[in-house]
Amino acid sequence: MxxxxxxxxxxxxxxxxxxxxxxxxxxxxxxxxxxxxxxxxxxxxxxxxxxxxxxxxxxxxxxxxxxxxxxxxxxxRHVGFNRPGNAMHITNRANMSGVSxxxxxxxxxxxxxxxxxxxxxxxxxxxxxxxxxxxxxxxxxxxxxxxxxxxxxxxxxxxxxxxxxxxxxxxxxxxxxxxxxxxxxxxxxxxxxxxxxxxxxxxxxxxxxxxxxxxxxxxxxxxxxGKLLHGAGTTELLCIQQLHQSKQTEMENPQEGVVLELMAEAWMDYVSTLMMNSRSVGWRSHIADADGAGVYDNMTLKSEAWRRALNLVFLVLQSEHGDHYRCQESPDCLIER
Missing domain, CATH: 3.50.7.10 (GroEL)
Known part of the structure; x- marks a missing residue:
């Protein structure tokens, strides 16, 4: 770098x-x-x-x-040049110098x-x-x-x-x-x-x-x-914190809170395992020190990775629970929901 x-x-x-x-x-x-x-x-x-x-x-x-x-x-000869196959070069002067x-x-x-x-x-x-x-x-x-x-x-x-x-x-x-x-x-x-x-x-x-x-x-x-996300799992931990806060709010569909809770727990298990294997500090310390983190991720690449991961999660949830709900809007609505 x-x-x-x-x-x-x-x-x-x-x-x-x-x-x-x-x-x-x-x-x-x-x-x-x-x-x-x-x-x-x-x-x-x-x-x-x-x-x-x-x-x-x-x-x-x-x-x-x-x-x-x-x-x-x-x-x-340049590309496209074709030498005539039957052409013969004739001169009226003999090559007496012997120069090639x-x-x-x-x-x-x-x-x-x-x-x-x-x-x-x-x-x-x-x-x-x-x-x-x-x-x-x-x-x-x-x-x-x-x-x-x-x-x-x-x-x-x-x-x-x-x-x-x-x-x-x-x-x-x-x-x-x-x-x-x-x-x-x-x-x-x-x-x-x-x-x-x-x-x-x-x-x-x-x-x-x-x-x-x-x-x-x-x-x-x-x-x-023109922007970066905090790396080393810090952004993911902030998202988990946001999921926990979102499930505590009143929702029209009570099943949404269950889905958010399951997502937060699964994501927490995954991030915690990575941090344990890499001997990182606790997640609360990560969030507290987010402004001083020295590792960053690309916004576009990280967003695309999240988009694919969340679409896969929703697809699995729909398959397991028989949810035949289909989004009639753009594919981005999968993430919003």
Missing amino acids: RLVLKARKLQSKNTENAQNRSLDIQKLVTCLIPGLSEEFHGFVKLLSVEQASVVRRLQGQALNIALVNGDLCEKY LEERWIEDALRKLHQFSIDVVLVSGMAGVKLKDRVLGTNVLVIEGVNSSVLKDFSTCTDAVPISYVTQIDENCVGQGVDFVTVSIVTASTSRVMAVISSSVSAKLQSLEDQFWSCAHLLHQALAD
Whole structure:
């Protein structure tokens, strides 16, 4: 939860609306690598030693960025492209140089990158091995396997236009305002936050990532609701107290008091068992210390759980006692009754 809270603080700090207290799940990204856990606004990627040397040379400079939506290789064709099966390419000049199509494509790609002073290329797919080796010598960093949502975010913040082929690069497709921090690519005014999750035990990384996303969704829901309920059984005990008070009031149907009493007793047995097993203090102390409780539950999730539980209870009561009463209103009336 600490990591999620820091990520939300970074996200709200870098959004245009500083008063925005929500947590945008779509702008959260996780990266599982060994080392200490840190949070950055921007995009974090584990790089090779050769790529890290390029980062050190480019660090502190105003960089230009290009976004490639697809694979960065000579044989890549965009989705929907169909090469004619019976077509044959004919030229009136013989290939006397012996240069392959891939080599010519690499030369064209390098020429384009140099022409528009591209420093960073983010690729959603895979990049050709030969091209990656060649661009390292020209201080151009190619990062492959970038999520499409990250490309979209960088496109919005840097005004870069995603392209399908490197030969499509022109002055309108180049983004500006990118910087490096160690191995992190950051840009101003973005709410994109990456949480770096690490552990000395590799098998534990997936569990830690699941815990992070679970906490993130809980915090997102809590901020969306704008309210919380006291947890650790405190709210349930307050409900039991309310049931006991309700059964003492005069009711038109005397059977309602019996139902409320049975519900209160059954609920009390359940909550008491949980508190006994968890070695919690007495229920009166829980109610007295409700304002100082440090555990909270989401309003929406708790209400939905209660709704399902109460509907099930009423269904069981109707089955056991042969109550054929049917509510003609909305399903919410089951809870009200």
